[in-house]
Amino acid sequence: MTEKLENIVKHKDILGLKESFSGKPSPRLQLTSLVDETENMQVLDSIQVGFYGNGSSSFVSLRILKFEDMPNWIHWSSLAVTGGGFPSLQQLHIRKCENLIEIPNCLPLLELLFISECWQLQFDDFIDYPALQTLHIESCNYPTNFTLNLFSKLKFLQIQDCRYLRFLEISEELHHQELCFFQELKISECHNMESFSGRGLPAPNLTTFSVSNCNNLRSMPEQMHTLLNSLQTLIISGCPKLVSFPKGGLPPSLQTLTIQNCVNLTPQNEWGLRNMASLSCLTIECAYANVTSFPEDGLLPASLTFLQISEFPVLETLNLSGLQHLTLLKDLQIHSCNQLQILSDGSLPSSLSSLTIAGCSLQLKDWCQRDRGIYWDKISHIPTQSIMEEET
Numbered sequence: 001m002t003e004k005l006e007n008i009v010k011h012k013d014i015l016g017l018k019e020s021f022s023g024k025p026s027p028r029l030q031l032t033s034l035v036d037e038t039e040n041m042q043v044l045d046s047i048q049v050g051f052y053g054n055g056s057s058s059f060v061s062l063r064i065l066k067f068e069d070m071p072n073w074i075h076w077s078s079l080a081v082t083g084g085g086f087p088s089l090q091q092l093h094i095r096k097c098e099n100l101i102e103i104p105n106c107l108p109l110l111e112l113l114f115i116s117e118c119w120q121l122q123f124d125d126f127i128d129y130p131a132l133q134t135l136h137i138e139s140c141n142y143p144t145n146f147t148l149n150l151f152s153k154l155k156f157l158q159i160q161d162c163r164y165l166r167f168l169e170i171s172e173e174l175h176h177q178e179l180c181f182f183q184e185l186k187i188s189e190c191h192n193m194e195s196f197s198g199r200g201l202p203a204p205n206l207t208t209f210s211v212s213n214c215n216n217l218r219s220m221p222e223q224m225h226t227l228l229n230s231l232q233t234l235i236i237s238g239c240p241k242l243v244s245f246p247k248g249g250l251p252p253s254l255q256t257l258t259i260q261n262c263v264n265l266t267p268q269n270e271w272g273l274r275n276m277a278s279l280s281c282l283t284i285e286c287a288y289a290n291v292t293s294f295p296e297d298g299l300l301p302a303s304l305t306f307l308q309i310s311e312f313p314v315l316e317t318l319n320l321s322g323l324q325h326l327t328l329l330k331d332l333q334i335h336s337c338n339q340l341q342i343l344s345d346g347s348l349p350s351s352l353s354s355l356t357i358a359g360c361s362l363q364l365k366d367w368c369q370r371d372r373g374i375y376w377d378k379i380s381h382i383p384t385q386s387i388m389e390e391e392t
Contacts, residue, residue: 062088063090065091065092071097073097075101076104087109090109095118100118105127115138135151137158146165160186160189165193170197180204186208188213204229209235210233210235212237214238215239220245234256237260239261255280269296277301288312291312294309294317294318297321306331313337318334319346321345327351329351330354334356353383357388358390359390360389
């Protein structure tokens with residue numbers, strides 16, 4: 001270890017490190033010279049003020065700092081940073097430091113923070129990262145409540161496998177402050193998460209919103225139709241307790257909507273989909289126990305170009321009168337609807353260029369046979385057809 005330290009100290013200028021201490025580094029200063037070699041530091045347990053040496057401002061050129069696989073590391077004192085350490089740091093990555101409980105709360109130029117498998121790390125409302133744009137938190141016990149508008153310049157937030165996260169909220173004191181830079185939000189594998197802020201998310205430039213495998217999520221953000229007026233992509237997957245969208249429905253700007261494995265989020269006219277003139281791609285993959293016919297008349301918007309429905313276990317009828325007004329529809333896909341056997345009165349849109357029905361009943365397959373099936377006239381105008389009893 002000593003030989004490795006001396007070698008890295010010798011070449012610290014190549015790493016962009018300022019000379020910040022004199023003499024031979026003590027064991028407490030080991031990490032000073034290992035900013036580029038911080039994997040597998042099994043013995044380090046604390047970073048204190050001595051980490052920065054004798055200079056008033058340390059590591060002035062360092063922009064990217066990564067720590068990984070340091071199981072004994074517990075403390076990284078904030079006092080150590082407020083004295084002038086890391087004035088240019090833009091990216092901080094911390095992985096597999098399962099006993100770390102604190103990180104510096106003031107990094108003025110930090111733009112990216114990536115934290116993974118730090119089970120004891122706690123976040124609080126005193127964190128001051130005014131330049132933060134990208135935040136990724138994965139496999140951590142904390143936070144329980146996450147306050148979004150602590151980071152006014154945040155563009156991308158991903159929270160994954162945070163087992164105790166319950167609420168994503170907006171601070172009451174800062175509720176008037178919009179998240180003007182916020183563009184993408186992804187929440188996944190947070191099984192105790194229940195809801196978003198009751199007042200909604202004031203993010204006028206959010207374009208992508210994804211929530212997946214949050215078993216206890218009961219509600220989406222309020223006022224989505226007005227506060228998220230730039231939203232283009234919404235993906236909701238694996239949220240079995242979600243039963244409806246907020247009053248007012250979905251943002252009219254939405255272009256792609258995907259709903260998967262949300263067995264109680266049943267499509268209905270109250271969603272206001274028909275009035276969403278920008279919606280072009282709709283995917284619904286849910287094991288609804290009571291949907292025997294789809295879609296309802298007046299449910300879908302005429303703007304759709306792609307429609308996929310999958311895993312409807314009791315679906316028997318494709319309601320053509322709910323599809324025939326879709327004059328822009330190019331691709332219709334139906335997968336794993338084993339009871340589907342009836343194409344109702346009406347016709348499929350003349351705009352269709354591709355029809356796929358996979359995993360349907362044998363009867364439906366026979367009735368769609370070229371020239372002799374009773375449904376052939378309904379599908380004969382579609383250039384590309386694939387009707388299969390089994391999924392490939």
